[in-house]
Amino acid sequence: MRLVIALSIALLTGVASANAQAIPSFIEETETAGIDSIFRGEWEYMVGGGVAVFDCSGDGFPDMLLAGGSAPAKFYRNVSDVGGELRFEEAQSGAELDKVAGAYPLDIDGDGITDLVLLRVGENVVLRGRGGCRFERANEDWGFEGGDGWSTAFAAMWETGADFPTLAIGNYVDRNEQMFPWGSCTDNWLHRPMAGERRFAAPLPLTPSYCTLSMLFTDWNRSGTPSLRVSNDREYYKGGQEQLWHVAPGEAPKLYTAEEGWQRLRIWGMGIASYDLGFDGYPDYFLTSMADNKLQRLVRPETGELLPRYDDVAFAKGVTAHRPYVGGEIQPSTAWHAQFEDVNNDGLVDLFVAKGNVWEMPDFAQKDPNNLLIQKPDGTFFEAGDTAGVASMLTGRGAALADFNLDGRVDLVVVNRHDKAQIWRNASEDAGRWVQVKIEQDGPNRDAVGAWIEVRRGDVEMRREATSGGGHVSGQTGWWHFGLGDLDAAEIRVIWPDGVEGEWARVAADGFYVLARDAEPVAWDPSDR
């Protein structure tokens, strides 16, 4: 192990306890931040409403593209100051297409400049980043067939040895079926690279498909080869369920079967969030739905092969988030985007869930507050959405938690249907310490999608998988955030997508670091902009 400075065990212990239940404080700055975007549209936009968060200006501050539904998407350049109020300026980027349901950033061509994937009601579009927050259509150059579906989910990875990414795109119901749309789920598509070329082959249908609202390439069993998790909306499928696909290099995608241990689960699947909550090396998955949500923890057999079998621990952990906790409504909730981030920097990730009625469904809450579930040291969570200030009653859909003003505290943006997107600045005064890292490597997969980032804290190792996908039609690239509690330094390493384990290195708390492969961490100062 290559330690810059050996860490004191004493320094690492008791991290979580000092700020274990600190309730974060968020200040809504929608009106002053310069954001004015509404996710519009009728039936074909009842799902969707995403946001892509990425830095396209090169200053380290996350910019964003907000889906507009039937209206054009809007791009906002981040002009916030470090630690200051959130400020954005709308700018023309070339990404202002209409019919956009969701957006994900990804450096597709490996040129070090973020590209964009736009999920649309109609043809999907990939946009090549030209630098300086300018984008141009690249469907034809990259052989990307955009199809003509109602696309509502995305995930990406680089298969072993590939020069181009593999994109999974999830589709919803056939929007042309008016009277009997149920059971008319459009096939999902797997866009793999064309052999030996830096462009996509014709997409493979992922049959059967069950009206997907979230997808995630994730190495659930740490085999080194990610599988594709697919969350499906039972409102529309017939004979469907949640899915897990084998996506092995050079082989046709293949569903995990009951014989392989996959357990049938049928929910109104709308979003996937993942994190290694149990510090056991394997990701847990939070699945959003209507009424009760699910938190799946891998069952670890005492002997034998690891199977994709999960216990639902949502009830035990206090994250069912099934009903409004404030506002007076008692009907069940409707959950969309979910994301784990440590919003109080106590070393324990918390869970944000965007909430909002589908469309005037009277049996579900109309005023449905977002959840901010704070993790306690015992692994359970408690609700703090109202006290933290993010319990919006607007009709939430996609969202992103990101440090927009680079002060080490994770901020929040939520896209609302038929209403303005909202943005909150995390102004917690009693937050713990933190570290944020950007990982990069040479070659086509510049941002190391599929890597694992690990941070040691006492006798546990916090870790997160550097994924591209999941959530509800919302994705982000850039800084990966870890709360450190009261530690003033941390050990950190990356397990790269090819399985090579980087060296442990010590970094000081409250800093940004670029972790390049085979290199020492390099501190980065946001004030240098």
Added chain:
Amino acid sequence: MNRIRPFLAALILIAASATGIFAQERPSPDQILHNWYRMVLELVRHTPTYSPPVASRAFAYLGVTAYEATASGGGLASLSGQLNALTPAPEREAGAAYDEAVVMQAAMAFGVRNFFGNTGPTGQRAMKAMEAQLSKLTAADLPEDVVARSVAYGEAVGAHVLDWSMKDGGAVVENMGFPFDHALNDRPGAWAPTSLVVQQQAPLLPKWGENRAFAMPTGASCPLPPPPSFSEEAGSDFHAEALEVYETSKALTPEQTAIARFWSDDPMLSPTPPGHWIFIAMDILQAKKADVAERADLLARLGVALADSFIGCWHAKFEYDLIRPVTYIRRVIDPNWQPILITPPFPEYPSGHSTQSGAAAAVLTAHFGDDFAFEDATHVDEGLAIRAFPDFWAAAEEAAISRLYGGIHFRAAIERGLDQGRCIGAFATALKTVE
């Protein structure tokens, strides 16, 4: 012996094109009824409050709506005075012309729109599309005054039935049927929640058995003997019943597994158990090209029998408030036991599917006769194979025993549920419909 190979998907009316546009043919009343029921089977599945009891209620009221709309045209006796608290339907204008297709269309559109007013945006869109298209086709080439009069009358029948429905005790379903406050019984052997879903820590619709019944006097009209005395002692009758469920689950054959899955009929994922029997009836009626009078008669009787079944069954369920196999077996026999079906969130005794299947078999046998062989294609679009039965009771008995294979019911609940269904079904078969 009759043998009908039904094919529901082959609709007479709906030769729907890729854009969902109907063939430009003027539909007959029976075709309109069939297509609205096809829609209802989807709406039941996709409307979150539509648990099986709630679904059965809608089938009853919509069946009566169709029946009264048809009967008012002549030749059939009204069900008013036969069904509890149902008053005579509005009278037609003497000597005036009505179009029966328009009457049926207006009545069913009104009924479906109101009973499924709480469905989601896609269901709303689908209902509107069907109403617009069928209304346009039925009115084609008819005099305006006939259309207006017929629409008004059909809607009046729909409103009459809707008004009748509002005070039956089942009109308002909150929180998907799960009470916000419910005191669990701490008696040994009492039902305990079986789910990790927070909403389901209280049982579904505990007051449903107090609803006004349709053809039977009350929910208590077909009582059951108590279940075997609760005991955790090995060798007791109760323990023996639990052991049967456990041991059966451990040695399930592929056929038993298929049977359990076929009759699982989970709410939100299928037309529900009452919808399953409605599908069977529709399929047979469609295959034999039944006229509207026969369809309306059978769909009303069957809907009434199914709805009364859930009232009677729920009355007994909350009288006995019995523990589910999964709770007992994990406590007494095997803490790691897992049934293959999801245990429904309400007490065990009697089995709801058994009661309502018994009632359905009684009604269908009375209508089509003994030894009426048929094939059941309810779940073809779910990928489940068609199952064939020599008669309706064979299907009902298979539906009933499927709950033991699925690990969610003991034998007593199954056998006595069928008995209760036979008793309840007799009230529906006794209804007089021929003048």
